[in-house]
Structures are given as C-alpha cells and as structure tokens.
Amino acid sequence: MLRRRNVFGTEAVDVKPHDPKAGTVSISVEHAPVLLPRETPVQLIDETGTTHADDTYAMPSNERLAAAYRALVNGRRLNDQCSALVRQGRLAVYPSSHGQEACQVAASLVLSENDWLFPTYRDTVAIVNRGVTPEEALVLLRGDWHSGYDPKRTRVAPQATPLATQLLHAVGLAHAATLRGEDTVVMALCGDGATSEGDFHEALNFAAVFMVPVVFFVQNNEFAISVPLAKQTHAPSLAHKAIGYGMPGQRVDGNDVAAVLAVLGEAVDRARTGGGPTLIEAHTYRMQAHTNADDDTRYRERDEVKAWVDRDPLTRMRAYLSAAGAWSAEDDSALAAEAETMASALRDALNSEVEVDPEDLFRYVYASRPPHLDRQWNKLKDELERTAAFEAAGGAGAGTTESGTKEQKS
Numbered sequence: 001m002l003r004r005r006n007v008f009g010t011e012a013v014d015v016k017p018h019d020p021k022a023g024t025v026s027i028s029v030e031h032a033p034v035l036l037p038r039e040t041p042v043q044l045i046d047e048t049g050t051t052h053a054d055d056t057y058a059m060p061s062n063e064r065l066a067a068a069y070r071a072l073v074n075g076r077r078l079n080d081q082c083s084a085l086v087r088q089g090r091l092a093v094y095p096s097s098h099g100q101e102a103c104q105v106a107a108s109l110v111l112s113e114n115d116w117l118f119p120t121y122r123d124t125v126a127i128v129n130r131g132v133t134p135e136e137a138l139v140l141l142r143g144d145w146h147s148g149y150d151p152k153r154t155r156v157a158p159q160a161t162p163l164a165t166q167l168l169h170a171v172g173l174a175h176a177a178t179l180r181g182e183d184t185v186v187m188a189l190c191g192d193g194a195t196s197e198g199d200f201h202e203a204l205n206f207a208a209v210f211m212v213p214v215v216f217f218v219q220n221n222e223f224a225i226s227v228p229l230a231k232q233t234h235a236p237s238l239a240h241k242a243i244g245y246g247m248p249g250q251r252v253d254g255n256d257v258a259a260v261l262a263v264l265g266e267a268v269d270r271a272r273t274g275g276g277p278t279l280i281e282a283h284t285y286r287m288q289a290h291t292n293a294d295d296d297t298r299y300r301e302r303d304e305v306k307a308w309v310d311r312d313p314l315t316r317m318r319a320y321l322s323a324a325g326a327w328s329a330e331d332d333s334a335l336a337a338e339a340e341t342m343a344s345a346l347r348d349a350l351n352s353e354v355e356v357d358p359e360d361l362f363r364y365v366y367a368s369r370p371p372h373l374d375r376q377w378n379k380l381k382d383e384l385e386r387t388a389a390f391e392a393a394g395g396a397g398a399g400t401t402e403s404g405t406k407e408q409k410s
C-alpha cells in the first residue's frame with residue numbers, strides 16, 4: 001500500500017499501487033470527484049485589477065507579482081519585436097504569444113533550477129524567461145538547421161513543432177529523473193489543438209499510471225490555426241480530460257498571471273512531493289494570427305478579438321500593482337528602457353549575416369549518406385559552383401562587357 005498526498009490537500013490517502021497481476025486499481029471511485037476541475041476557471045485578479053479571494057489558491061506576494069509584471073512587459077516587447085523582424089525578412093516565421101504572456105511567464109517562474117521545461121514553437125517568451133537568450137531562441141526561426149541553444153544549460157528542451165511529441169519526451173525525462181532519485185519536476189506545454197493528438201493521450205496515461213512528476217499545461221487560446229475549440233473537442237473543458245487518466249485537472253484564467261502562478265505552483269509542489277501529474281488548462285486567447293503566414297480575418301470576427309484585448313494580461317497586473325502601491329511611474333520608465341535595450345540588442349544580432357554551410361542540409365540524418373541524398377547534394381554543389389564561377393566573372397555585370405554586348409546584339 002502506498003501513502004500518497006490527497007490531490008487537493010495535505011492529508012494523505014491510502015491508495016493501492018497499480019498491480020496488473022492482482023487486478024487492483026490505483027485510485028478508487030470515491031476519490032474521483034477531487035480530480036475534477038472547477039466549473040469556472042480560477043481567477044485571483046480580474047480585468048479591472050480587482051482581487052477575488054480564493055480558499056485554495058493564495059495570492060502571490062507583491063514582490064513576486066512585480067517580478068512577473070516585468071517579465072510580462074519584456075515578453076510583450078519580445079513578441080512584437082519578433083513579429084517586426086519577420087516583416088523585415090530577418091526571421092522566417094514567428095508564432096507570437098502576444099496575449100498569452102501570463103501563461104508564458106508563469107510557466108517558467110514556478111520552476112526551480114533542477115526542473116525542466118518542454119516548450120512548443122509558440123513558447124519563445126517562456127524559454128527566454130527561463131534563461132535562453134532571445135538570440136539563441138530565434139536561431140531556429142531565422143532558418144538555421146538546428147536549435148540555437150544547449151538544452152542542458154537552462155534545462156529547456158528544443159521547441160517542438162510536431163504537435164504533442166514533446167509531451168512524451170517530457171514524461172520520459174521526468175520518469176527517468178524519478179528512477180535516478182533526482183528532485184526534478186517537468187513542465188510540459190501544449191496548445192488546445194495538440195490535445196487531439198494520440199501522443200497527448202499516451203503521455204497523460206503513462207504519466208498517471210507511473211505517478212510521473214510532470215505538469216501538463218495546456219494554453220487554450222481558442223484556436224488551432226483556423227480550427228476553433230468547438231470543433232476540437234466535445235469535452236466540458238480540456239481540463240476535464242484529466243479524470244479519464246486518474247489525475248487532477250484544473251482550469252485557470254490564463255490572462256491572470258497571479259492565478260496562473262498559484263495554480264501551476266500548486267501542481268508543481270504536488271509533483272515534487274510524490275503526488276504525480278496534473279493537467280491544467282489556461283483560458284487565454286491568441287490575439288494575433290497563427291503566424292505571419294496566416295490571415296485570421298478569414299475565420300474570426302474583429303469584435304471577438306477586441307473583447308479579448310480588453311482582458312489583456314498586462315493591463316490588469318499594472319492596475320493591481322499600482323493600487324497596491326507596489327508600482328510607480330518611475331518603475332514604468334525603467335522597465336520600458338530595459339525592454340528597449342533587449343529589443344535593440346536583438347535587432348543588432350539578427351541584422352548580422354550568418355554563414356551557413358549548404359551541405360549541412362544533407363548531414364546528420366544518416367550515419368552514411370544514402371544515394372538519393374548524394375544525388376541531391378551533387379546537384380546543389382554543381383549549382384553553387386556555377387553560381388560562384390558566374391559571380392567571379394563579374395556576375396550580372398558580365399553582360400555589359402564588350403563581348404557580352406556584342407553577343408546580345410547578334
């Protein structure tokens with residue numbers, strides 16, 4: 001018999017360990033209701049900056065909220081700078097988390113140094129907040145061939161583009177850490193669309209059965225490119241899926257950084273003290289298009305977007321901190337200067353030209369290169385050599401030489 005923490009309190013409950021031979025189950029039906037999320041998302045500060053006391057989740061300290069607000073403002077500046085760099089041709093693509101910064105910031109702030117973060121393509125602000133530099137984070141999105149950072153340095157896995165694949169990796173790493181006796185919790189991020197993937201199911205099922213210390217954090221931003229949530233699932237909420245796996249689920253206002261910090265923090269504590277995984281759904285909104293390659297005016301009304309702009313995560317936190325006497329106009333100026341310094345350094349870094357080796361396109365996938373890739377490389381090499389020879393002979397200007405002009409006339 002194992003002694004595990006009750007999912008919503010410190011009181012322990014006796015549960016039988018899963019033993020397939022004995023046919024026992026890991027949690028009894030009478031405990032099932034504590035796994036259900038709330039009917040309405042947890043909210044500690046509403047869009048006007050007004051507080052709502054909660055019996056389960058305590059308000060974080062003003063010091064912690066001020067640190068979170070600084071990260072929100074820097075995160076917004078990073079998002080908007082990256083979107084501008086796409087338009088300037090300096091980044092190939094940027095999936096912005098503009099509007100989702102409260103989730104981004106809280107997901108990294110609740111982790112300790114030994115913990116790991118498993119992000120998606122949209123989570124650049126979260127990984128920068130954990131210590132990856134903006135320049136490193138953007139190497140992939142500017143079109144280089146690999147991740148620009150060492151995952152082990154900051155304990156941030158590479159940003160995953162194939163949906164939900166990172167959830168399995170996250171569970172594997174967390175399980176391995178437990179077997180080694182390490183004090184490591186893993187935060188695994190995904191979007192609402194990713195919850196329809198088979199990998200999502202497999203990751204949650206494995207994590208629950210083996211009581212793996214992982215927090216699944218779904219940023220429900222209402223869309224998977226142009227597919228709205230209503231076409232994604234018929235579940236009462238995404239957090240309700242947790243009970244099907246036997247883990248607690250919770251819903252939180254994803255634009256209230258105080259609530260996201262409290263709810264994620266509680267789940268991280270539970271994971272760290274042997275209480276197993278949790279599924280958390282943040283209700284937020286993708287305020288901009290999916291990426292620069294998407295036109296969101298084709299599938300959603302401007303009024304809908306405007307209603308979410310009114311629930312901006314930055315505005316309410318500024319209002320709360322100011323009313324609490326924990327933020328001043330001078331703090332605004334200092335923070336704006338800090339954000340501009342970061343944005344300017346990022347522009348400089350991305351305005352420099354990179355030297356890439358075209359053969360890297362064909363390296364590192366196979367130990368020895370198969371014939372079809374060899375043929376492709378030889379074709380490209382030939383093309384590059386002919387271009388180099390053309391440029392060495394004067395390039396486009398070669399046609400203006402005397403002989404070239406004569407040839408053209410003839």
Ligand SMILES: Cc1ncc(C[n+]2csc(CCOP(=O)(O)OP(=O)(O)O)c2C)c(N)n1
Binds near residue numbers: 122163193221286290
């Ligand atoms: C396995 C897989 N299938 C399809 C895609 C194409 N795709 C890229 S982003 C995306 C939408 C994902 O939506 P969601 O999980 O809600 O994340 P969001 O982009 O809203 O952050 C899709 C379908 C993919 N990247 N991977």
Ligand SMILES: [Mg+2]
Binds near residue numbers: 191193220225
């Ligand atoms: Mg989404």
